[in-house]
Amino acid sequence: MPENPSPSPSTEFSWHPPQQVLEIAELVLSGALPVAAGLEQTFGPQGASGLPPEISGRLAAGDTVVLEDAEGTPVAGMSLAVAGVASGEQGGTASLPMLTFTPRRPFTHAPVRAARRTPAQVRADLAGTDPAATGPDDAGSASPVLAVVVTTLLTAAQVEQLRAQALNTSHRLLWIAVAGTGRTLPLPADGLWRAVRDVAAEPDPGAPAAVAVPVVVPRSVAVDDVALLTAVARAHGATEVLVPGPAEGELHPAFAREHARAVPPPHRRGLTLFFTGLSGSGKSTVAKALAERLLDHTTRTVSLLDGDEVRRMLSAGLTFSRADRDLNIRRIGFVAAEVTRHGGLAICAPIAPFESVRAEVRAGVEQVGDFVLVHISTPLEECERRDRKGLYAKARRGEIPDFTGISSPYETPAGPELRIDTTGIPIEAAVDQVWALLTERGYLVAPEKTE
Numbered sequence: 001m002p003e004n005p006s007p008s009p010s011t012e013f014s015w016h017p018p019q020q021v022l023e024i025a026e027l028v029l030s031g032a033l034p035v036a037a038g039l040e041q042t043f044g045p046q047g048a049s050g051l052p053p054e055i056s057g058r059l060a061a062g063d064t065v066v067l068e069d070a071e072g073t074p075v076a077g078m079s080l081a082v083a084g085v086a087s088g089e090q091g092g093t094a095s096l097p098m099l100t101f102t103p104r105r106p107f108t109h110a111p112v113r114a115a116r117r118t119p120a121q122v123r124a125d126l127a128g129t130d131p132a133a134t135g136p137d138d139a140g141s142a143s144p145v146l147a148v149v150v151t152t153l154l155t156a157a158q159v160e161q162l163r164a165q166a167l168n169t170s171h172r173l174l175w176i177a178v179a180g181t182g183r184t185l186p187l188p189a190d191g192l193w194r195a196v197r198d199v200a201a202e203p204d205p206g207a208p209a210a211v212a213v214p215v216v217v218p219r220s221v222a223v224d225d226v227a228l229l230t231a232v233a234r235a236h237g238a239t240e241v242l243v244p245g246p247a248e249g250e251l252h253p254a255f256a257r258e259h260a261r262a263v264p265p266p267h268r269r270g271l272t273l274f275f276t277g278l279s280g281s282g283k284s285t286v287a288k289a290l291a292e293r294l295l296d297h298t299t300r301t302v303s304l305l306d307g308d309e310v311r312r313m314l315s316a317g318l319t320f321s322r323a324d325r326d327l328n329i330r331r332i333g334f335v336a337a338e339v340t341r342h343g344g345l346a347i348c349a350p351i352a353p354f355e356s357v358r359a360e361v362r363a364g365v366e367q368v369g370d371f372v373l374v375h376i377s378t379p380l381e382e383c384e385r386r387d388r389k390g391l392y393a394k395a396r397r398g399e400i401p402d403f404t405g406i407s408s409p410y411e412t413p414a415g416p417e418l419r420i421d422t423t424g425i426p427i428e429a430a431v432d433q434v435w436a437l438l439t440e441r442g443y444l445v446a447p448e449k450t451e
């Protein structure tokens with residue numbers, strides 16, 4: 001081994017980590033979580049082995065890993081301070097690098113951004129001091145504070161009991177709304193925050209004004225959740241911490257309101273209706289006739305993403321290679337998910353011949369609303385007999401390469417919500433079948449029935 005190796009210049013690696021790593025980094029940077037706990041959460045006991053191998057394999061003391069958000073904006077740097085050596089389980093040794101977090105710029109896309117405050121600001125609020133005057137670390141609250149860490153819907157009785165407990169033990173209430181990756185609460189982060197904020201703002205006779213703050217903590221597997229939540233609450237000035245679990249009984253009105261808003265009835269939920277099938281099977285024809293009927297007879301807003309049209313605009317320039325087809329379908333899925341997120345009805349009608357990307361689109365849409373797959377299963381012989389655009393004839397002559405059904409595969413969907421063979425049936429009969437499904441599932445309400 002060479003003696004006194006000359007120090008190599010430090011390297012900066014860029015890493016777009018899973019969202020929960022960014023959330024942990026933000027907790028550490030805000031002072032809500034000690035660095036060691038943050039690293040434990042991020043990487044587990046294996047040190048930096050949670051980093052992608054192309055980074056961890058090359059990382060040396062003094063290097064920096066820059067965390068980037070989904071847009072590629074650097075949000076924090078993790079510097080490798082010391083490459084320590086610790087004993088491994090079998091008596092061997094394992095390198096456990098020590099990492100530190102340093103801020104690059106504030107997180108800008110985290111949930112409930114506008115309402116967020118640092119632990120120092122919250123402690124100052126509780127103490128009635130100005131953090132700018134006292135400095136971030138001095139702004140402590142001497143008086144007893146009971147933090148209620150809200151991770152679930154609260155009932156009216158729970159809220160009343162928590163208030164009584166705080167009053168009886170002379171604690172001021174600090175309500176913490178917990179959002180973050182992997183939380184399965186039936187409320188989105190903003191809904192939970194609105195409910196918690198409104199509960200805290202309600203008059204509570206005889207008690208000092210409560211303080212409320214949203215905190216983003218990903219659901220973690222590495223450390224017991226309650227321990228982590230307690231540490232975070234204490235950093236915000238809590239002297240006592242409660243993490244109420246779900247309870248039976250009537251929801252507190254603020255939670256009931258947000259719950260009703262988050263889970264609307266089907267006719268107010270966003271939906272993607274995704275047609276798939278061979279060229280000439282009838283996707284566009286049925287989709288267009290259905291869109292017209294929906295606009296005539298319901299209050300739904302409809303966005304039609306037809307295969308041909310998308311190819312001219314959104315996917316102009318793409319070929320019919322497998323990779324380009326998948327990209328085309330991903331783009332359609334992205335737009336459809338946005339329409340769905342906002343409560344609209346997106347009707348897509350591409351060939352979408354591959355099962356894996358259809359499943360990907362379904363999964364994406366189902367994060368924000370509902371997804372219904374309709375396989376227009378008109379057989380190849382009938383599509384070829386129709387040959388509206390003369391494409392099958394050209395494909396047979398070898399003039400169009402990779403033509404679906406001829407020289408490129410079509411994977412029949414395994415579990416569509418509906419299958420329609422349009423051979424020998426009128427267009428309106430095909431539309432009727434889709435209409436019946438949408439009605440049965442509660443997606444359609446006639447205009448006169450809506451409020």
Ligand SMILES: Nc1ncnc2c1ncn2[C@@H]1O[C@H](COP(=O)(O)OS(=O)(=O)O)[C@@H](OP(=O)(O)O)[C@H]1O
Nearest residue numbers: 279280307320325328350351352353401402403404
């Ligand atoms: N090689 C090849 N294979 C299949 N289809 C072809 C091809 N070349 C051009 N076309 C025309 O493009 C339309 C299909 O585009 P899509 O975007 O729906 O296809 S895909 O979902 O990306 O596979 C399809 O339109 P539809 O008939 O409306 O389905 C065809 O007219």
Ligand SMILES: Nc1ncnc2c1ncn2[C@@H]1O[C@H](COP(=O)(O)OP(=O)(O)O)[C@@H](O)[C@H]1O
Nearest residue numbers: 279280281282283284285388422425426427430
């Ligand atoms: N029941 C039916 N539903 C849809 N299309 C039908 C039906 N019967 C006949 N057709 C004809 O089949 C052709 C389907 O073409 P198109 O809708 O463009 O298919 P795709 O979008 O799947 O390529 C049209 O010419 C249409 O008039």
